[in-house]
Amino acid sequence: MLQEVTAEIEKTAKAVVNEIHTALPGEIVSFDGATATVKPIGQYVTSDGVSLSYPTITEAPVCFPYCQSAGVGIAFPVKKGDSCIIIISEVELDAWRSGAASEGSLRFDLTSAMVIPGLLDGGSDAAVRATKQNAVIVTGGDTEVIVSGNGCEINAGSTIFKVSDSGVNIEGNVTVVGDVKVGSVSFKNHTHTDSIGGKTQKPE
Numbered sequence: 303m304l305q306e307v308t309a310e311i312e313k314t315a316k317a318v319v320n321e322i323h324t325a326l327p328g329e330i331v332s333f334d335g336a337t338a339t340v341k342p343i344g345q346y347v348t349s350d351g352v353s354l355s356y357p358t359i360t361e362a363p364v365c366f367p368y369c370q371s372a373g374v375g376i377a378f379p380v381k382k383g384d385s386c387i388i389i390i391s392e393v394e395l396d397a398w399r400s401g402a403a404s405e406g407s408l409r410f411d412l413t414s415a416m417v418i419p420g421l422l423d424g425g426s427d428a429a430v431r432a433t434k435q436n437a438v439i440v441t442g443g444d445t446e447v448i449v450s451g452n453g454c455e456i457n458a459g460s461t462i463f464k465v466s467d468s469g470v471n472i473e474g475n476v477t478v479v480g481d482v483k484v485g486s487v488s489f490k491n492h493t494h495t496d497s498i499g500g501k502t503q504k505p506e
Contacts, residue, residue, distance in 0.1 A: 326356075327421060328388040333380040337361045338417050342388055359388065362415040363395070378419075385421040390414060 331339040342356035368375025380386075391414040408414065422429070428446070432439045437450035448455045453466030461474030482489040493501045 325387060325389045328359075328386050328417070330380055330382055330384040330386055330417075330419065331358060332382060333364065336363070338364050338380065338386075338419075340386060340388055340415070340417055342412075357412065359412055359415045362388070362417045363399075364417045364419060380419045384419055385423055387418040387421050389416045389418065391416060 327343045328340040329343060331341055333339075337360075339358060339360045340362055341358050345353045345355055347353050364380060366375060366377055368377065390412060392409055393414070394408055394411070395414045395416075428439045428441050431437070435448070435450055437448050439449075440447040445456070445458045448457070453464060455465075456463040458474075462472070464471045481491070491504050493504060495501060
């Protein structure tokens with residue numbers, strides 16, 4: 303009798319736990335710039351012991367490193383097929399979304415999912431180099447920005463711009479629209495004193 307009660311309690315506990323969702327990997331199905339539709343990876347087990355695929359989750363808010371009050375942050379593309387982390391809120395998101403009180407009492411439910419894009423299943427070359435160089439590396443196609451204790455480098459293929467404690471170094475062509483000043487001397491409007499004490503014309 304005691305064993306039967308224990309087994310029944312264990313079964314009930316497992317059924318409850320199986321309905322508590324915390325975090326799981328997922329795949330982006332679509333993204334509209336504000337919310338994402340995501341597909342959790344893996345399966346869950348029902349109280350009857352049946353394994354089922356997770357349902358697709360819609361209108362999940364996406365987390366970016368961004369400060370809304372200051373309007374400062376980083377945004378990057380989120381595309382169909384990208385991996386992500388799906389985090390399930392302990393409380394419903396109604397109050398956070400609209401300020402209205404929650405109408406239900408669902409906790410750890412898939413309907414209250416939030417998404418962090420950028421989960422890597424195989425790492426990346428930029429992450430490896432950033433770790434080795436103790437640097438922040440921002441990549442965009444063939445262009446990248448590297449910020450480290452040695453300074454900042456912008457690498458755009460054949461053009462490289464480096465800023466360090468020793469100064470600025472540019473490899474490649476430079477085109478300036480406007481004026482360039484060295485100290486207070488204008489590159490466009492400066493003149494020289496000629497051999498008889500007069501002033502030369504401005505550069506053309």
